[in-house]
Amino acid sequence: MSDETQPGLSVLDRPNSYIGRSVPRPNLARLVQGRGQYVSDMVLPRMGHVAFVRSPHAHARILDVDASAAKTAPGVIAVVTGAELAKVCTPWVGVLSHLKGLKSAPQHAIALDRACWQGEAVAAVVARTRAAAEDAAEKVEVAYEELEPVTDMATALDAATPVIHPELGDNLAFERSLDAGEVDRAFAEADAVVEASFGFGRHTGVTLEPRAMVADWNPGEARLTVYQGTQAPHMMQNIIAKHLGLAEAQVRVVCKDVGGSFGIKVHVYADEMATAALSKLLRRPVKYVADRLESFVTDIHARDHVVQGRIAVMKDGRIGAFAIDDLTGIGPYSMYPRTSAIEANQIVNLVGGPYTCRNYRARARVVFQNKNVMCQYRAVGHPIACSVTEGLVDLAAQAIGMDPVEIRRRNLIHDDAHPSDSASGLKFEALSHHASLDKLVAMMGYDGLRTEQAAMRQKGVHRGIGFASFIEVTNPSAAFYGVGGARISSQDGATVRLDATGTVVCQTSVTEQGQGTEAIIAQVVATAFGVPLERVRVILGDTDVTPYGGGTWASRAAGIGGEAALQAGKALRQNVVAVAGAILQAAPQSLDIRAGAIVDADTGRERMPLEELARIAYFRPDTLPAGVSPEFVATRHFVPKKYPFAFTNGIQASYLEVDVETGFIRLLRHWVVEDCGTIINPQLVDEQIRGGVVQGLGPALFEHCLYDERGQLLNGSMMDYLVPMAPEMPDIEVGHVVSPTAESELGAKGAGEAGTAGAAAAVMNAVNDALAPLGARITDIPITPERVLRALGKVS
Amino acid sequence: MTAPVDISLTVNGEPVEARVLPRTHLADFLREELGLTGTHTGCEQGVCGACTVRLDGEIVRGCLVLAVQAQGASVETIEGLSDTGEIADLQAVFEERNALQCGFCTPGMLIAAQDLLAREPDPSRGAIREHLSGNYCRCTGYQAIVDAVETAAKRRREANP
Numbered sequence: 001m002s003d004e005t006q007p008g009l010s011v012l013d014r015p016n017s018y019i020g021r022s023v024p025r026p027n028l029a030r031l032v033q034g035r036g037q038y039v040s041d042m043v044l045p046r047m048g049h050v051a052f053v054r055s056p057h058a059h060a061r062i063l064d065v066d067a068s069a070a071k072t073a074p075g076v077i078a079v080v081t082g083a084e085l086a087k088v089c090t091p092w093v094g095v096l097s098h099l100k101g102l103k104s105a106p107q108h109a110i111a112l113d114r115a116c117w118q119g120e121a122v123a124a125v126v127a128r129t130r131a132a133a134e135d136a137a138e139k140v141e142v143a144y145e146e147l148e149p150v151t152d153m154a155t156a157l158d159a160a161t162p163v164i165h166p167e168l169g170d171n172l173a174f175e176r177s178l179d180a181g182e183v184d185r186a187f188a189e190a191d192a193v194v195e196a197s198f199g200f201g202r203h204t205g206v207t208l209e210p211r212a213m214v215a216d217w218n219p220g221e222a223r224l225t226v227y228q229g230t231q232a233p234h235m236m237q238n239i240i241a242k243h244l245g246l247a248e249a250q251v252r253v254v255c256k257d258v259g260g261s262f263g264i265k266v267h268v269y270a271d272e273m274a275t276a277a278l279s280k281l282l283r284r285p286v287k288y289v290a291d292r293l294e295s296f297v298t299d300i301h302a303r304d305h306v307v308q309g310r311i312a313v314m315k316d317g318r319i320g321a322f323a324i325d326d327l328t329g330i331g332p333y334s335m336y337p338r339t340s341a342i343e344a345n346q347i348v349n350l351v352g353g354p355y356t357c358r359n360y361r362a363r364a365r366v367v368f369q370n371k372n373v374m375c376q377y378r379a380v381g382h383p384i385a386c387s388v389t390e391g392l393v394d395l396a397a398q399a400i401g402m403d404p405v406e407i408r409r410r411n412l413i414h415d416d417a418h419p420s421d422s423a424s425g426l427k428f429e430a431l432s433h434h435a436s437l438d439k440l441v442a443m444m445g446y447d448g449l450r451t452e453q454a455a456m457r458q459k460g461v462h463r464g465i466g467f468a469s470f471i472e473v474t475n476p477s478a479a480f481y482g483v484g485g486a487r488i489s490s491q492d493g494a495t496v497r498l499d500a501t502g503t504v505v506c507q508t509s510v511t512e513q514g515q516g517t518e519a520i521i522a523q524v525v526a527t528a529f530g531v532p533l534e535r536v537r538v539i540l541g542d543t544d545v546t547p548y549g550g551g552t553w554a555s556r557a558a559g560i561g562g563e564a565a566l567q568a569g570k571a572l573r574q575n576v577v578a579v580a581g582a583i584l585q586a587a588p589q590s591l592d593i594r595a596g597a598i599v600d601a602d603t604g605r606e607r608m609p610l611e612e613l614a615r616i617a618y619f620r621p622d623t624l625p626a627g628v629s630p631e632f633v634a635t636r637h638f639v640p641k642k643y644p645f646a647f648t649n650g651i652q653a654s655y656l657e658v659d660v661e662t663g664f665i666r667l668l669r670h671w672v673v674e675d676c677g678t679i680i681n682p683q684l685v686d687e688q689i690r691g692g693v694v695q696g697l698g699p700a701l702f703e704h705c706l707y708d709e710r711g712q713l714l715n716g717s718m719m720d721y722l723v724p725m726a727p728e729m730p731d732i733e734v735g736h737v738v739s740p741t742a743e744s745e746l747g748a749k750g751a752g753e754a755g756t757a758g759a760a761a762a763v764m765n766a767v768n769d770a771l772a773p774l775g776a777r778i779t780d781i782p783i784t785p786e787r788v789l790r791a792l793g794k795v796s
Numbered sequence: 797m798t799a800p801v802d803i804s805l806t807v808n809g810e811p812v813e814a815r816v817l818p819r820t821h822l823a824d825f826l827r828e829e830l831g832l833t834g835t836h837t838g839c840e841q842g843v844c845g846a847c848t849v850r851l852d853g854e855i856v857r858g859c860l861v862l863a864v865q866a867q868g869a870s871v872e873t874i875e876g877l878s879d880t881g882e883i884a885d886l887q888a889v890f891e892e893r894n895a896l897q898c899g900f901c902t903p904g905m906l907i908a909a910q911d912l913l914a915r916e917p918d919p920s921r922g923a924i925r926e927h928l929s930g931n932y933c934r935c936t937g938y939q940a941i942v943d944a945v946e947t948a949a950k951r952r953r954e955a956n957p
Contacts, residue, residue, distance in 0.1 A: 031899030034834015
C-alpha cells in the first residue's frame with residue numbers, strides 16, 4: 001500500500017494509474033454497431049402499446065369522454081380515463097419544504113375533469129400496436145368547455161387574471177427575496193448605474209430518443225419491473241411504488257441505454273406514471289414511447305424568464321451592487337418531485353457569484369400558466385444568472401469606458417481568497433477565476449482579435465467578442481433535495497467484486513446517459529484496485545442490482561459516484577492483499593496489486609497473478625491458512641459533507657460576426673477555460689464542455705417554444721423548432737485549471753453543465769460588442785435575425 | 797390502399813419476404829418486423845436523420861420511405877455495415893475520438909459519413925459539416941464527429957495512396 005504512504009503521492013498517482021488518461025469508453029462498441037438497447041427498442045411478450053388522447057386546449061373543462069367507438073376499434077386492449085386510472089394511481093404535489101411557501105396543486109396521471117395545458121393527457125388507449133392505439137385514440141370523443149387560459153406571465157398575478165387553481169388563492173407558486181449588504185447606498189454612491197431587461201425564451205431538451213418506458217406488472221410475482229430511460233432509477237422506484245400503492249421492494253427500475261437526457265429524463269411525467277399504472281391495471285406489459293410531437297408539448301420546457309437587472313459601478317471599475325427581479329412562468333403545476341422553483345431559487349443564489357461585490361438585492365417570482373410544465377434542464381438557472389450578471393458587467397464596463405477583460409480582472413474573487421462566500425451566502429472551497437481568465441485571454445490571443453475586429457470594422461464587417469465568467473453548482477449534498485423532504489439520494493455507492501478469473505465487476509448507483517459514467521467508474525476502479533482497464537466491467541442502472549443512490553444529474557456522477565468507486569476499489573485491494581499476504585507469508589503492507597498481479601510494493605516484483613489468487617480463494621479455500629476468510633467484495637458510499645455544493649468556475653468567450661443587412665449571426669470561434677478539479681478522463685471532460693456549450697448556443701440563437709395568446713404551441717415539431725446542426729456550430733477550444741476538491745480523495749468536481757452555463761452569455765455579449773458602434777443592444781434570447789434587425793431599426 | 801401488401805427485398809444481403817401495411821415506413825418495418833433496432837427513429841418527419849439507411853446504395857431517411865417502396869430493393873442498415881466490416885475504420889475512430897455520447901444518432905451519422913467518404917476522399921471540415929447537416933446530435937456539439945470523419949478520411953488516404 002505504498003502509494004498512499006509516500007509523502008506527496010495519492011491513490012491517483014498509483015503505478016499504471018488511469019486517472020487523467022483519455023481512454024475510450026468501454027460501452028461505445030455496441031453503440032457504433034447499432035447494438036445498444038434503448039427502451040424504445042424493447043419488446044416483451046403480451047406487450048400493449050399506449051397512445052394518449054391529449055387536450056387540444058390550453059385550459060378546458062372535460063365534460064365527457066366517450067370511448068365507445070375507440071373500445072371496439074381493431075387491436076384495442078383498453079381505453080382508460082383519468083377517473084379510472086386514479087383508482088390505481090394517486091396524485092402528487094410538486095413541493096419541497098425548504099422552498100418556503102412553494103405551492104402547487106395535485107396533478108393526476110391523466111387529467112380528471114380539467115385540462116390545464118395543450119398536450120395534457122385526458123385518456124389513454126392501449127392496443128396491440130402503437131399504430132392501432134393511435135388510430136383508436138382518434139375515435140375517442142372528448143367534449144370540452146374551453147376556459148380562459150393564463151398565458152402571459154407578466155399579467156399572471158393581476159387581479160383581473162383568472163386563478164388556475166382557485167384553491168391556491170393566486171397564480172404565485174413561489175417567491176423569494178434576498179437583500180445583502182448596503183444596496184441602496186451603493187447605488188446612491190455609484191459613478192454609473194446601468195439597467196436592462198433580460199429575456200430568456202422557453203426552450204426544451206429535444207433528446208434524440210424521446211422519453212420511453214416499458215412497464216411490466218407481473219401479478220404472479222406481485223412485482224412491477226419498469227424499463228425506463230431515466231437519470232435517477234432509485235428516485236423513480238420510490239415514486240412509482242408510492243403512487244401505485246406498492247412497497248418499494250415490489251418495484252424494480254431498469255435503465256439501459258438512454259438516447260440523451262440533459263435533465264429531461266430526471267422528472268416524473270404524468271404519462272409515464274400512467275404507463276406504469278396501466279400495466280398494473282391491465283396485468284401485462286405496456287410500452288410508451290413519446291412521439292416527437294408529444295415530446296414538444298410534454299417534455300419539460302426550460303427557462304422562460306424575464307429579469308430586470310441593475311448594476312452600480314465606480315469609475316475605477318469596482319462593482320458597487322447588483323439588483324435583479326426575476327419573473328418566470330412554469331406551466332400549471334410545479335413538477336414532481338424536484339419542483340419548478342429550483343431554477344428561480346438558483347438564479348437568486350448565483351447572480352453576481354463570480355465577483356467580490358457584497359451588495360446584492362434579488363427577488364424571484366414563479367407563476368403558474370396554462371402552458372407546458374417547466375422544470376430543471378441542464379445547467380438549471382445558470383445560463384440566466386450568468387447572462388444577467390455578465391450582461392450587466394459588460395454594460396457597466398461600457399458605461400465607464402473600460403475593457404470587458406479589465407473590469408472582470410478588477411472584480412473577480414481572487415484565487416487566493418478561498419475559502420470564501422458570495423453575497424447570497426454560497427460557500428466556495430477553491431475557485432480559480434483569475435487563472436482561468438488569464439489562460440483564456442492567452443488562448444484566444446485577445447489583443448490580436450481586437451486588432452482584427454477593428455480592421456474588419458473598417459471594411460464594414462461587424463464582429464464582436466464576448467466574455468462570460470461563471471460558477472457552477474456540482475456534487476450537491478442533501479441540501480438540494482433531501483432537506484426538503486424528497487426521497488432523492490445525495491449519496492452514491494459502489495460495490496467492487498473480484499471474480500474467479502481475476503476480473504473485477506463494479507456495480508454503481510450512478511447512471512449513464514452518454515456522459516461516459518461507465519468509463520470513468522472503470523478508470524477509477526482499475527486505478528484504485530490495480531488491474532488493467534479491460535478487466536473491469538461496470539454495471540449500472542438497475543435498482544435490484546446496484547447500491548442505493550441518486551443517479552446522474554447536477555454534475556454529480558464523477559465527483560460522488562467516482563469517489564465511492566475509488567474507496568470501494570481501495571477497500572477491495574486491502575481485502576485481497578490480506579489474503580495474498582497469508583498465502584505468500586508476507587506482511588500485507590509489503591504487497592500491492594499492480595497490472596492485475598500481486599507484487600512487492602517496494603520493487604514491483606510480481607509475486608502472484610490475481611487469477612491464481614482468485615483460483616485458490618474460490619476453488620481451494622481448503623488450502624488457506626486457518627482463520628483466513630477471503631472477502632472479495634467491498635462496498636463504499638460517499639456524500640460530500642463539508643460543503644453543500646462543490647462549486648466549479650470558468651470563463652467562456654465567443655467571437656462572432658453579425659450581418660447587419662440580414663440579421664444573421666455567424667459563430668466564428670468559442671473558447672472555454674474551466675476548473676472541475678481532478679480530471680479523470682480529459683477527452684470526456686472536453687466533450688462534456690463542448691456538448692454543453694452547443695446546448696447553450698441553441699437557445700442563444702435558435703431555440704424557442706413559441707406560444708400564442710391562447711396557449712397553443714406554434715412550433716412544436718422538429719421542422720419548426722430550430723436546434724443547432726453541424727454547419728452552424730463553431731469549433732470550441734477548451735482549456736483547464738485544476739483545483740481539486742479536498743472533500744474527496746479523488747478531488748473531482750462536475751463538468752457536465754459548465755458549457756451550458758456560460759455559452760449564451762458569451763454570445764449575447766459578443767453580439768452587443770459587435771452592435772455597440774451602431775447604438776444597438778439586444779438582451780433577449782434567442783437572438784434571431786428578426787431581433788437583430790429590430791435592434792438596428794431596420795424593421796419595426 | 798390499406799390492405800396488407802406482399803413485398804420481397806434484400807436486407808443486409810439476406811432475402812426477406814414480408815406482408816406489410818402500406819402505411820408502414822421503412823424504419824418501422826426494419827425495427828418492428830425484422831428486429832433491426834440499430835435504425836432509430838427520432839422525429840419521423842425526415843428532419844433528424846437518426847433513421848438513415850442505404851437503399852440501393854443511396855442514403856435515405858427510413859421514415860420517409862414506405863416499406864412497400866423497398867419492393868425489390870437492397871436495404872443496408874447499421875447492423876449490415878457493421879457485420880461486413882465496411883465501416884470498421886470509421887467506427888473505430890468514432891470510439892477513439894468519443895464522437896458519440898448517447899449513441900442514438902450514431903448509426904445514422906456513420907452511414908451519412910460513409911456516404912460522404914465514398915464520394916469525397918478528402919473533405920474539408922466545412923464539407924463534413926455540410927454533409928452531416930441533416931443529422932441531429934444533441935450530445936456532442938458535432939466537433940468530435942467532424943474530427944472523427946476527418947481522421948477516418950486521412951487514414952483511408954494513407955492506406956490507399
